[in-house]
Amino acid sequence: MNKKANNERSERRWRGVAVSEGIAVGRVLRIHSGGLPASVFRATLDDEGQITREVRRFRAAARLSRRQLRALKRRAEKALGVEHAYIFDAHILMLEDSKLLEDVETLIRRERANAEWAVKVVADRLLAVYAEIKDDYLRERSSDIEDVTRRLLFALSGEPYTRLVMRDAVIVAEELLPSAAAELDFEHVRAIASDAGGWTSHTAIIARGVGIPAVVGARDLFRHARTGDEIAVDAVSGEIVLHPSARTIERFHATAMKSGRRTRHGATDIQPAPLHTTDGIEIVLRANVELPAEFPDVRGYGARGIGLYRSEFLLTQRGVMPTEEEQRAAYLEVAGLAGVDGAKIRLFDLGGEKIGAGENDLERNPALGLRAIRFCLRRPDVLRSQARAVLRAAADGHLDIVLPMISDVAEVRRARRIIDEERARLEDEGLACGAVKIGAMIEVPSAVLMAEHLAREVDFFSLGTNDLVQYLLAVDRGNDGVAEWFRTLHPAVLHSIRRALMAAEAAAIPAIVCGEMAATPAYAAILVGLGARDLSMTASSIPRVRQALAKVSAAEVREIARECLDSDTADAAEEVVRIRLGERWPELFLPEFLPAPKREV
Amino acid sequence: MLERRVVVTNRLGLHARAAARLVRVASGFTSGIRLERIDGNAAADAKSILSVLLLAAARGTALRLTVAGADETEALTAVCELFEHGFGEDQE
Numbered sequence: 214m215n216k217k218a219n220n221e222r223s224e225r226r227w228r229g230v231a232v233s234e235g236i237a238v239g240r241v242l243r244i245h246s247g248g249l250p251a252s253v254f255r256a257t258l259d260d261e262g263q264i265t266r267e268v269r270r271f272r273a274a275a276r277l278s279r280r281q282l283r284a285l286k287r288r289a290e291k292a293l294g295v296e297h298a299y300i301f302d303a304h305i306l307m308l309e310d311s312k313l314l315e316d317v318e319t320l321i322r323r324e325r326a327n328a329e330w331a332v333k334v335v336a337d338r339l340l341a342v343y344a345e346i347k348d349d350y351l352r353e354r355s356s357d358i359e360d361v362t363r364r365l366l367f368a369l370s371g372e373p374y375t376r377l378v379m380r381d382a383v384i385v386a387e388e389l390l391p392s393a394a395a396e397l398d399f400e401h402v403r404a405i406a407s408d409a410g411g412w413t414s415h416t417a418i419i420a421r422g423v424g425i426p427a428v429v430g431a432r433d434l435f436r437h438a439r440t441g442d443e444i445a446v447d448a449v450s451g452e453i454v455l456h457p458s459a460r461t462i463e464r465f466h467a468t469a470m471k472s473g474r475r476t477r478h479g480a481t482d483i484q485p486a487p488l489h490t491t492d493g494i495e496i497v498l499r500a501n502v503e504l505p506a507e508f509p510d511v512r513g514y515g516a517r518g519i520g521l522y523r524s525e526f527l528l529t530q531r532g533v534m535p536t537e538e539e540q541r542a543a544y545l546e547v548a549g550l551a552g553v554d555g556a557k558i559r560l561f562d563l564g565g566e567k568i569g570a571g572e573n574d575l576e577r578n579p580a581l582g583l584r585a586i587r588f589c590l591r592r593p594d595v596l597r598s599q600a601r602a603v604l605r606a607a608a609d610g611h612l613d614i615v616l617p618m619i620s621d622v623a624e625v626r627r628a629r630r631i632i633d634e635e636r637a638r639l640e641d642e643g644l645a646c647g648a649v650k651i652g653a654m655i656e657v658p659s660a661v662l663m664a665e666h667l668a669r670e671v672d673f674f675s676l677g678t679n680d681l682v683q684y685l686l687a688v689d690r691g692n693d694g695v696a697e698w699f700r701t702l703h704p705a706v707l708h709s710i711r712r713a714l715m716a717a718e719a720a721a722i723p724a725i726v727c728g729e730m731a732a733t734p735a736y737a738a739i740l741v742g743l744g745a746r747d748l749s750m751t752a753s754s755i756p757r758v759r760q761a762l763a764k765v766s767a768a769e770v771r772e773i774a775r776e777c778l779d780s781d782t783a784d785a786a787e788e789v790v791r792i793r794l795g796e797r798w799p800e801l802f803l804p805e806f807l808p809a810p811k812r813e814v
Numbered sequence: 815m816l817e818r819r820v821v822v823t824n825r826l827g828l829h830a831r832a833a834a835r836l837v838r839v840a841s842g843f844t845s846g847i848r849l850e851r852i853d854g855n856a857a858a859d860a861k862s863i864l865s866v867l868l869l870a871a872a873r874g875t876a877l878r879l880t881v882a883g884a885d886e887t888e889a890l891t892a893v894c895e896l897f898e899h900g901f902g903e904d905q906e
Contacts, residue, residue, distance in 0.1 A: 303830035306863040
């Protein structure tokens with residue numbers, strides 16, 4: 214082995230944000246977010262034999278691509294729902310389209326050209342025609358043609374386009390887009406590492422949903438990692454090691470053993486027995502749900518119903534609004550899953566970026582823009598059909614409505630009026646409605662400051678801690694450049710949670726804490742200390758949280774939470790959690806699951 | 815040969831999903847099925863998704879549907895039904 218090769222094999226380290234817990238050692242599988250394989254070259258074929266061979270090669274590539282797409286479609290239907298799989302059907306049809314197939318074959322024959330070149334020329338011609346289309350939305354179909362072309366070119370090159378996932382794959386991407394996530398066979402994925410993204414990025418939520426360890430914000434890992442390289446990912450500390458030495462791998466395995474690496478398929482139908490702290494305070498644990506892939510986990514991990522259903526998942530990627538009937542069917546399924554404990558359906562929490570083209574110009578600041586309740590009130594037709602779907606589904610199950618991003622009592626009143634109107638209308642139409650409670654998401658600072666007033670207007674509170682941290686601390690949760698400012702234990706966050714919980718208690722309404730904060734045992738303990746009795750989290754996190762909360766005393770964690778509230782900095786509050794919880798219950802709160810000790814920068 | 819005027823009523827027009835549905839239905843018949851914009855700007859073979867998409871038929875677009883072949887009556891009914899129901903999508 215020469216020196217250079219030896220050098221290339223030496224360990225390289227990255228540190229990112231651990232967004233889905235777990236530890237894994239595997240091999241890199243790079244996922245591109247685009248780009249053609251190599252450059253498309255032009256070759257001239259010499260004789261008829263070569264031409265026939267080239268046509269055959271093209272047909273084989275088209276066949277292979279169709280086969281890949283059919284497999285993808287089946288997988289997407291299973292993991293994401295039938296609604297989201299249609300795009301693959303469109304791609305399959307393009308690859309069956311005689312317009313494309315014949316044009317390419319004609320070009321190969323007439324121009325004596327190689328298949329790659331013919332595919333590129335035909336695709337470019339089609340794209341040129343599409344570019345003329347006036348309608349924005351329809352013109353965007355050109356991206357589908359690009360995608361299909363790319364797939365064909367990969368098939369011709371012999372390189373896999375949809376990567377056949379190796380058994381021990383660690384996905385490395387610049388950013389894992391939801392469309393790319395749909396292509397993954399999660400059964401075989403050990404971990405995900407991406408250059409961009411934050412704790413609440415879509416990737417992070419999907420990774421947690423399917424229970425795969427993930428580290429995001431690794432900056433330039435993608436550029437350095439090669440498919441097949443050995444890689445170790447510690448999605449607890451956020452450490453990533455490329456070309457790990459035997460010693461490092463051993464260390465990772467040891468940590469994984471010690472922390473009792475959670476297994477993805479360890480879920481069995483757990484009867485949700487009541488959970489009590491050692492001093493007899495009852496705590497309810499519910500599930501946050503978005504993807505159908507997470508549905509089995511709700512029962513499997515013993516959730517007491519669904520504390521948060523993110524309905525925006527029903528929108529397809531291109532923002533096609535589901536009809537009232539489609540929604541009703543979806544909510545019925547969710548209600549069936551949740552059983553007697555019920556499900557809280559959060560109204561579409563989306564903004565301009567998700568809705569059909571032309572409706573909104575790109576917003577400079579979408580997190581502060583026309584989204585969530587603002588969008589629902591601006592587009593009452595959307596709100597009305599969603600309200601009707603929930604009201605009707607509630608006739609056959611226990612469902613409530615959560616209003617997202619409330620910043621003013623008036624928004625609650627307006628939304629409630631519209632929902633009441635739809636209820637009256639449904640009754641006039643002779644359609645059955647169920648009793649539906651209306652709750653408000655408490656995630657905007659103004660809602661915290663007005664919590665006492667809001668509590669008199671709604672039937673329950675849902676505390677969204679992710680957005681609360683983002684809006685309270687003015688930190689973009691998707692920007693890894695400011696990840697260190699995203700401090701869940703900031704005393705201002707804790708005071709806000711406390712205030713909202715007290716306002717709910719005074720008004721005798723329930724309050725559910727449904728941010729991802731509740732999914733970490735130490736943080737869940739602090740929430741209980743702040744007065745929370747009802748927590749909702751990714752279902753797969755429930756067993757850990759249950760295990761920890763069953764062994765703590767509410768009175769003692771209240772003392773610790775009090776010390777956090779009295780801290781003057783986020784660092785100080787984290788230090789209290791690290792030392793006090795870690796010392797009191799060392800077997801429950803292992804050091805790697807507590808805030809890391811502060812290093813001076 | 816049968817002929818009928820149809821109008822695109824779903825909000826997003828003949829986009830990928832609606833087009834895919836149309837092509838799947840049309841391909842189930844042996845008859846030739848054509849769609850032509852009433853304004854004469856484009857015409858498409860209803861069994862080719864690429865040509866259907868090129869109709870660039872946004873909501874409100876009127877199309878002339880022509881069907882010719884052994885099963886033309888059934889084909890016409892099936893395709894008209896898709897248009898009438900907005901391809902099962904949001905029509906608001």
